[in-house]
Amino acid sequence: MRAQLSDGLREVRRLNESVARFLQDHQVPADRLHDVQLVLEELITNAARHGGLEAGRARIVVEIGLEADGVRLGVEDDGREFDPMSTALPALGTTLEDRPSGGHGLRIVRRLVTGTTYRRLPAGRNRIEAIVPLAGPPSHSPSSSSR
Amino acid sequence: MAELWVVESGERYSHVAMIGRLDTEGIDSIETTFAAHTAARRLPAIVDITSVTFLASLGMGMLVRVAKSLKQHQAGMVLVGPSEPVERALRAAKIDEVIPIVRRRDEALGVLEVA
Numbered sequence: 142m143r144a145q146l147s148d149g150l151r152e153v154r155r156l157n158e159s160v161a162r163f164l165q166d167h168q169v170p171a172d173r174l175h176d177v178q179l180v181l182e183e184l185i186t187n188a189a190r191h192g193g194l195e196a197g198r199a200r201i202v203v204e205i206g207l208e209a210d211g212v213r214l215g216v217e218d219d220g221r222e223f224d225p226m227s228t229a230l231p232a233l234g235t236t237l238e239d240r241p242s243g244g245h246g247l248r249i250v251r252r253l254v255t256g257t258t259y260r261r262l263p264a265g266r267n268r269i270e271a272i273v274p275l276a277g278p279p280s281h282s283p284s285s286s287s288r
Numbered sequence: 289m290a291e292l293w294v295v296e297s298g299e300r301y302s303h304v305a306m307i308g309r310l311d312t313e314g315i316d317s318i319e320t321t322f323a324a325h326t327a328a329r330r331l332p333a334i335v336d337i338t339s340v341t342f343l344a345s346l347g348m349g350m351l352v353r354v355a356k357s358l359k360q361h362q363a364g365m366v367l368v369g370p371s372e373p374v375e376r377a378l379r380a381a382k383i384d385e386v387i388p389i390v391r392r393r394d395e396a397l398g399v400l401e402v403a
Binding site for chain 2: 150153154157171172175176178179182183186233236237238240241242243244245246248249252253
């Protein structure tokens with residue numbers, strides 16, 4: 142399936158409702174459906190926040206396909222260059238007092254997906270592809286980047 | 289839309305329950321109420337998330353902010369009853385390292401030492 146969002150975060154819930162229907166139609170287990178929706182939410186949130194996307198003018202394209210090893214996601218946006226897989230994660234600290242309240246999204250994405258690639262497209266767009274595995278606990282795997 | 293229910297609001301601890309999707313929209317709808325019934329009371333807090341069907345990182349940030357605020361007043365916070373995918377997301381973000389996660393209310397009371 143393919144969907145286009147022009148209003149960033151405000152459209153994520155509608156997108157995720159469509160994603161749920163698509164994946165349920167293809168008998169994807171509920172826990173993996175949750176992971177797919179979570180990864181999409183986090184990637185789009187990051188694109189909107191770090192890419193400087195303007196509501197109403199941004200263009201985010203989401204592609205979802207089923208493969209033998211999992212659900213393949215493609216997310217493209219026209220924000221500033223931002224590679225969510227190589228960006229340094231904020232330090233967690235050892236105590237609650239030290240713990241930042243933000244920065245969890247990228248950590249979640251990196252734990253739930255595998256086979257990630259990031260590209261800065263010639264048209265000035267970011268494109269990230271990743272797979273949410275259908276079986277077994279996902280673990281972080283090396284990502285690759287290219288420009 | 290998410291909802292917040294006040295289960296118990298006594299003199300020893302606060303007990304609230306969250307319901308629904310804690311995505312960007314859901315968080316906007318409960319964050320102020322959540323802080324008012326937990327952080328503002330400065331008492332140990334039980335946060336029942338049994339009926340939370342989706343928890344995004346923004347929601348985890350909200351939980352951390354309230355837990356940190358309570359900690360400043362020597363009060364703890366415990367999460368109770370997450371579904372398997374919600375708990376996996378919490379652990380992926382390593383939230384369990386700073387906010388205890390338990391299965392039942394009586395366990396939460398023990399962790400908070402208010403049983």
